[in-house]
Amino acid sequence: MLVVGGGLAGLASAVALAEAGLEVRLLEKRPQLGGRATSYTLPDGSEVDNCQHVTLGCCTNLADFYRRAGAAAKIRFYDRLYFADRTGRRSTIEASALPPPLHMAPSFLRFRSLALADKRAITRALLSIARAGGKPKGVDSISMLDWLGQMKQTPGAIDQFWRVVLVSALDEELERTAAQYGIDVFWKGFLAHRSGYRIGIPSVPLAALYDGCRDAVVSRGGSVRLRSGVREIRLCEGGFRSAVLENGSEARGDACILAVPHTALLALLPKEFGQAGGLLEGLQHIRTSPITGVHMWFDRVVMSEPFLTLLDHQTQWIFNKSLLYAERGSDAQKPKKDAVESGGQYLQLVISASYDFVPLARQQIIDLCRAELGDVLPATRQARLEKATVVKELSATFSPELGVDRFRPVQQFGVKDLFLAGDWTQTGWPSTMEGAVRSGYLAAEAVLRCLGGSQKFVQPDLPPQGLSAFWAKRQSAS
Numbered sequence: 001m002l003v004v005g006g007g008l009a010g011l012a013s014a015v016a017l018a019e020a021g022l023e024v025r026l027l028e029k030r031p032q033l034g035g036r037a038t039s040y041t042l043p044d045g046s047e048v049d050n051c052q053h054v055t056l057g058c059c060t061n062l063a064d065f066y067r068r069a070g071a072a073a074k075i076r077f078y079d080r081l082y083f084a085d086r087t088g089r090r091s092t093i094e095a096s097a098l099p100p101p102l103h104m105a106p107s108f109l110r111f112r113s114l115a116l117a118d119k120r121a122i123t124r125a126l127l128s129i130a131r132a133g134g135k136p137k138g139v140d141s142i143s144m145l146d147w148l149g150q151m152k153q154t155p156g157a158i159d160q161f162w163r164v165v166l167v168s169a170l171d172e173e174l175e176r177t178a179a180q181y182g183i184d185v186f187w188k189g190f191l192a193h194r195s196g197y198r199i200g201i202p203s204v205p206l207a208a209l210y211d212g213c214r215d216a217v218v219s220r221g222g223s224v225r226l227r228s229g230v231r232e233i234r235l236c237e238g239g240f241r242s243a244v245l246e247n248g249s250e251a252r253g254d255a256c257i258l259a260v261p262h263t264a265l266l267a268l269l270p271k272e273f274g275q276a277g278g279l280l281e282g283l284q285h286i287r288t289s290p291i292t293g294v295h296m297w298f299d300r301v302v303m304s305e306p307f308l309t310l311l312d313h314q315t316q317w318i319f320n321k322s323l324l325y326a327e328r329g330s331d332a333q334k335p336k337k338d339a340v341e342s343g344g345q346y347l348q349l350v351i352s353a354s355y356d357f358v359p360l361a362r363q364q365i366i367d368l369c370r371a372e373l374g375d376v377l378p379a380t381r382q383a384r385l386e387k388a389t390v391v392k393e394l395s396a397t398f399s400p401e402l403g404v405d406r407f408r409p410v411q412q413f414g415v416k417d418l419f420l421a422g423d424w425t426q427t428g429w430p431s432t433m434e435g436a437v438r439s440g441y442l443a444a445e446a447v448l449r450c451l452g453g454s455q456k457f458v459q460p461d462l463p464p465q466g467l468s469a470f471w472a473k474r475q476s477a478s
């Protein structure tokens with residue numbers, strides 16, 4: 001069994017199939033596993049994530065994958081979310097003992113950066129999502145911004161609440177986001193189950209999460225080969241025959257899962273796949289959106305929270321990497337070079353849907369972010385910035401635009417012994433680690449079905465609780 005691509009989709013399918021008893025050979029082009037969710041070492045020895053990645057309590061398949069990979073203890077979950085407005089004023093959001101969907105209500109009512117009229121509007125819209133069990137009617141052909149307009153949301157509610165949550169969750173502007181994708185974020189993350197919103201952050205560099213995947217595959221007779229890019233997939237009599245590697249060698253297998261990004265897939269296949277009427281024609285219509293990560297090392301401690309969401313700024317998140325790594329469990333791998341040991345602090349900033357940053361020079365981005373940090377972390381104004389680096393990911397995620405789902409192929413897409421995996425395949429989820437793992441599990445299930453098996457890997461969503469459970473049941477009965 002071949003798996004091409006060692007991102008989360010490829011790793012999830014490889015681990016699941018190895019555990020099911022198959023001999024898996026995984027081929028990855030780069031020198032490390034993890035794809036977009038990985039880390040690497042800078043020339044000076046600092047280990048940086050490609051970009052900070054976070055999970056939420058509602059990501060049940062990613063949690064299952066981390067367990068299988070032996071990485072669950074390297075993810076720390078936080079129950080309190082921290083926000084800072086333009087003036088640096090802080091608010092927090094956390095669950096109370098009230099049943100969903102009311103569990104966040106007390107901290108939401110105390111939230112200092114929203115006016116009463118904003119809160120009233122937001123409550124109305126959130127209740128309409130909850131009462132519809134996450135599936136309000138009439139949202140299939142409108143954007144999130146249109147839906148917010150229909151729900152009579154105030155400008156403050158849109159800018160300080162909906163945009164803040166959704167642009168970072170979906171990596172897209174509200175006017176380009178299909179309403180159902182946005183509504184799902186709130187239903188699954190904040191309304192259905194009291195743990196859905198809990199934020200999980202790795203306490204190690206991302207690449208250290210995948211050591212167990214290699215063991216899972218190799219201990220069952222398989223192999224994991226890095227720096228082994230595939231340049232062509234050969235078919236024979238309408239089915240998979242072999243993968244040709246960049247070095248010209250040929251890898252054969254009974255079947256193959258292609259788990260590369262959708263932007264790289266068509267180049268590996270005969271060209272009719274992407275042509276009009278071809279099986280994968282739709283891939284050409286899936287657009288991508290950018291994320292920019294800015295890494296900053298200060299000479300002193302400038303931040304006390306583990307992370308902070310910014311309102312009213314272009315910078316959306318600040319992660320206190322020194323603190324997040326310091327809170328790692330005893331078994332977790334230590335980054336090679338740690339700013340905290342030298343008395344300084346390492347912060348990572350994230351800007352999703354960073355279209356405005358794409359044309360900017362790196363130094364301009366650093367200057368802009370540094371000025372914004374001064375608003376919310378005053379200590380940065382006096383601190384010396386010892387080092388900074390910018391990572392622009394131009395095709396970070398697929399854009400959750402209206403109609404994108406009709407271009408996303410299923411994992412068993414109609415070629416014998418050839419399967420697809422990747423966050424861009426049909427999973428019901430946006431472009432996330434959870435979506436990637438779901439796709440890998442779905443591909444693994446499809447492979448086993450073809451061999452006559454019926455093993456399932458995909459985990460159910462968190463079950464709705466409280467009033468949300470009542471409303472969801474009523475909705476599915478209607």
Ligand SMILES: Cc1cc2nc3c(=O)[nH]c(=O)nc-3n(C[C@H](O)[C@H](O)[C@H](O)COP(=O)(O)OP(=O)(O)OC[C@H]3O[C@@H](n4cnc5c(N)ncnc54)[C@H](O)[C@@H]3O)c2cc1C
Nearest residue numbers: 005007008009029035036051053054230422423432433436
């Ligand atoms: C900057 C950034 C921030 C993000 N933040 C978050 C977040 O906070 N939370 C979240 O859930 N998601 C986040 N995401 C999205 C998440 O990273 C992706 O959805 C997920 O990692 C996709 O996994 P994948 O396996 O589908 O694809 P990829 O990770 O792209 O994996 C594909 C793999 O295939 C390999 N490959 C490509 N071509 C070949 C070839 N010819 N031969 C062999 N191998 C090949 C690649 O090297 C890569 O390893 C973020 C993404 C980015 C870029």
